[in-house]
Amino acid sequence: xxxxxxxxxxxxxxxxxxxxxxxxxxxxxxxxxxxxxxxxxxxxxxxxxxxxxxxxxxxxxxxxxxxxxxxxxxxxxxxxxxxxxxxxxxxxxxxxxxxxxxxxxxxxxxxxxxxxxxxxxxxxxxxxxxxxxxxxxxxxxxxxxxxxxxxxxxxxxxxxxxxxxxxxxxxxxxxxxxxxxxxxxxxxxxxxxxxxxxxxxxxxxxxxxxxxxxxxxxxxxxxxxxxxxxxxxxxxxxxxxxxxxxxxxxxxxxxxxxxxxxxxxxxxxxxxxxxxxxxxxxxxxxxxxxxxxxxxxxxxxxxxxxxxxxxxxxxxxxxxxxxxxxxxxxxxxxxxxxxxxxxxxxxxxxxxxxxxxxxxxxxxxxxxxxxxxxxxxxxxxxxxxxxxxxxxxxx
Numbered sequence: 001x002x003x004x005x006x007x008x009x010x011x012x013x014x015x016x017x018x019x020x021x022x023x024x025x026x027x028x029x030x031x032x033x034x035x036x037x038x039x040x041x042x043x044x045x046x047x048x049x050x051x052x053x054x055x056x057x058x059x060x061x062x063x064x065x066x067x068x069x070x071x072x073x074x075x076x077x078x079x080x081x082x083x084x085x086x087x088x089x090x091x092x093x094x095x096x097x098x099x100x101x102x103x104x105x106x107x108x109x110x111x112x113x114x115x116x117x118x119x120x121x122x123x124x125x126x127x128x129x130x131x132x133x134x135x136x137x138x139x140x141x142x143x144x145x146x147x148x149x150x151x152x153x154x155x156x157x158x159x160x161x162x163x164x165x166x167x168x169x170x171x172x173x174x175x176x177x178x179x180x181x182x183x184x185x186x187x188x189x190x191x192x193x194x195x196x197x198x199x200x201x202x203x204x205x206x207x208x209x210x211x212x213x214x215x216x217x218x219x220x221x222x223x224x225x226x227x228x229x230x231x232x233x234x235x236x237x238x239x240x241x242x243x244x245x246x247x248x249x250x251x252x253x254x255x256x257x258x259x260x261x262x263x264x265x266x267x268x269x270x271x272x273x274x275x276x277x278x279x280x281x282x283x284x285x286x287x288x289x290x291x292x293x294x295x296x297x298x299x300x301x302x303x304x305x306x307x308x309x310x311x312x313x314x315x316x317x318x319x320x321x322x323x324x325x326x327x328x329x330x331x332x333x334x335x336x337x338x339x340x341x342x343x344x345x346x347x348x349x350x351x352x353x354x355x356x357x358x359x360x361x362x363x364x365x366x367x368x369x370x371x372x373x374x375x376x377x378x379x380x381x382x383x384x385x386x387x388x389x390x391x392x393x394x395x
Contacts, residue, residue, distance in 0.1 A: 064276050079286055096230065155192070
């Protein structure tokens with residue numbers, strides 16, 4: 001059977017592949033602990049679930065406008081307005097927002113709408129596994145911007161300048177980061193955006209973890225820049241991480257109304273509207289109480305510190321302290337050997353030997369590293385890390 005060449009070059013999601021292998025071993029009777037999937041272990045807040053139930057009871061089960069119901073789009077506008085620190089009277093128009101089937105879908109729509117063949121997209125590494133494939137599916141060229149754990153995996157305008165080419169059309173940022181959990185200050189983020197705008201490079205900011213920032217670090221956003229340069233900025237967010245709604249699949253974007261119209265055309269010919277019931281749940285999430293997020297943050301800070309102390313005690317392992325999200329991304333190449341030459345082999349061996357699922361850093365653009373998710377209870381997390389330590393000692 002003939003498969004399009006552009007699909008043949010796209011790898012499967014590494015995180016989903018690891019999770020599938022872990023489930024396969026679990027089906028065989030093995031006890032598996034997964035530190036692989038980026039998914040909060042908290043239940044979706046009850047008021048959000050209740051809104052979905054009420055939507056079904058009220059028969060809200062028909063098609064909606066492709067970019068989302070007006071009330072939800074206005075709530076998205078209000079959210080970004082608040083992030084930017086503006087008053088309600090300064091709120092962006094509803095037409096500058098749309099709702100997609102997860103933050104990933106919003107990013108996909110954006111790249112499809114922005115890129116022509118061979119346009120380059122600057123992607124800081126380590127990067128989320130789906131960024132380069134999404135660029136390639138839009139017929140663009142990913143240009144990777146390396147970083148180092150010694151700099152907390154953060155890049156500077158000088159790093160961008162070293163790899164920038166005349167083909168560069170988009171800069172794709174993510175803070176806090178998946179996979180590192182590292183986070184730019186507002187001044188650092190402003191420097192990157194300013195560099196891009198001076199070169200007429202469009203900025204996409206993936207802020208899906210914006211509510212999971214840990215003191216003394218402070219939240220930051222590209223949203224304030226949108227109000228000055230709405231035709232050069234797009235901000236993506238969603239509810240998967242902040243409201244523990246991964247399976248609900250709802251994301252949203254702030255962009256120029258003309259760009260939104262282009263994205264609506266793409267979505268209208270692919271998925272159409274986000275599930276009507278989910279939109280009502282999302283509206284409740286954005287307009288209802290958010291104390292749930294504070295409790296989740298407190299738990300993640302505690303788990304981060306427990307995991308960081310354990311990993312930091314392993315000989316030869318370097319791990320920056322993350323300021324957000326729920327990942328650690330230690331550099332572990334000092335643990336490699338002839339039998340274990342890379343991150344993929346290491347993760348495979350750890351999974352098979354001690355039953356702990358991790359994601360190789362190669363999938364995120366840095367084969368020296370391994371990603372650990374600490375989005376599970378303290379006892380299970382520490383037990384998993386003890387098993388990983390055992391596997392490293394026996395390697």
